[in-house]
Amino acid sequence: MAKLAFLGLGVMGYPMAGHLVAKGHAVTVYNRTAAKADAWVAQYGGAMAATPAAAATGADFVMACVGNDDDLRAVCLGETGAFEGMEEGAIFVDHTTVSAKVTRELAQAADALGLGFVDAPVSGGQAGAENGVLSVMCGGAEAHYAAAEPVIAAYAKICRRLGESGAGQMAKMCNQIAIAGLVQGLSESLHFAEKAGLSIPELVEVISQGAAGSWQMVNRAETMAANKFDFGFAVDWMRKDLGICLETANETGASLPVTALVDQFYKDVQKMGGNRWDTSSLIARLRKLD
Known part of the structure; x- marks a missing residue:
C-alpha cells in the first residue's frame, strides 16, 4: 500500500479520497476550507495538512481534484505548493478538468524537479465518485501511468492512457462535447x-432499449421529467469545461457548432438561476420558452 496525499475534497474528491483509505492506503488530505x-x-480516518506541500511531504503519489487552471497552479506551485513537498520520484496525478496547456506547463515543471505527472480527468459524476466507478482518461509518460494506475483503480471502472501529457485532458474534452449534444437532444x-401527451416512463422504457438509449436517458430522464436538477455535475462547471473545449477547438482548427450552441443554452440556464443545477437542466430552458 502507498502513502498518498489528496488535494481537494469537493463532491468528487471527498469520496475518491475515501476509496483510497478503503483500499488500505495511508492518506493525508488538504482542502482549502x-x-x-x-x-x-x-x-x-487518515490525516489532514494545512498546506498542499505539507500534505505531499513523503507521499508516493499526490492526487488532486480542484476547480480550474488557477486552482491547480495554486496547489502545485509556490512555497506551499505540492511540488515543494514532494520527493524526487513521486508522482502527481491530476483529476481536475483543466486545459491541456496548464497540464503541459505543470508536467514540465514537475519533470524539472524529478517528479512524475499524470493528467487523469474523470467522468461519471458524483455518483460515479461515490460508487468508485469513474472513467479515467490519462496522459503522461508510460512509466508514470503504469505506477499510478493501480492506485487510481480504487475509484475507477476503467482507466486508460491515451498519450503523452495533455492527452487525458483532450479526451475529457471529447467526453464533454459528446455529453453536451446528447443532453440537449x-x-x-x-x-x-x-x-x-405521452407517458415519459413508458416512452423511456421503450426507446432506451433501442438506438436512442444512453446513460443520460437511463439515469436522468425520470428526474428531468420531475423537474429535479440536484443530481451531480453543475451547470457552472459544465460551462467552464465547454469554454476549454471551444478555446482548444480554436487552437486546433476543430469545428464545434453544436457545442457552441449548447454552451449558450447553459448560459440561459444560468440566467434562470440554475448555476448549481445539474447538466440535465437544459430541459428547464425549453419549458421556460413555452
Whole structure:
C-alpha cells in the first residue's frame, strides 16, 4: 500500500479520497476550507495538512481534484505548493478538468524537479465518485501511468492512457462535447413527449432499449421529467469545461457548432438561476420558452 496525499475534497474528491483509505492506503488530505478536511478525517480516518506541500511531504503519489487552471497552479506551485513537498520520484496525478496547456506547463515543471505527472480527468459524476466507478482518461509518460494506475483503480471502472501529457485532458474534452449534444437532444425529446401527451416512463422504457438509449436517458430522464436538477455535475462547471473545449477547438482548427450552441443554452440556464443545477437542466430552458 502507498502513502498518498489528496488535494481537494469537493463532491468528487471527498469520496475518491475515501476509496483510497478503503483500499488500505495511508492518506493525508488538504482542502482549502479546513472544515471539510476535518469532516473527512472524522469519517474516514487518515490525516489532514494545512498546506498542499505539507500534505505531499513523503507521499508516493499526490492526487488532486480542484476547480480550474488557477486552482491547480495554486496547489502545485509556490512555497506551499505540492511540488515543494514532494520527493524526487513521486508522482502527481491530476483529476481536475483543466486545459491541456496548464497540464503541459505543470508536467514540465514537475519533470524539472524529478517528479512524475499524470493528467487523469474523470467522468461519471458524483455518483460515479461515490460508487468508485469513474472513467479515467490519462496522459503522461508510460512509466508514470503504469505506477499510478493501480492506485487510481480504487475509484475507477476503467482507466486508460491515451498519450503523452495533455492527452487525458483532450479526451475529457471529447467526453464533454459528446455529453453536451446528447443532453440537449434528450431534453428536446422529453419536451416533445410532454407536449404530445405521452407517458415519459413508458416512452423511456421503450426507446432506451433501442438506438436512442444512453446513460443520460437511463439515469436522468425520470428526474428531468420531475423537474429535479440536484443530481451531480453543475451547470457552472459544465460551462467552464465547454469554454476549454471551444478555446482548444480554436487552437486546433476543430469545428464545434453544436457545442457552441449548447454552451449558450447553459448560459440561459444560468440566467434562470440554475448555476448549481445539474447538466440535465437544459430541459428547464425549453419549458421556460413555452
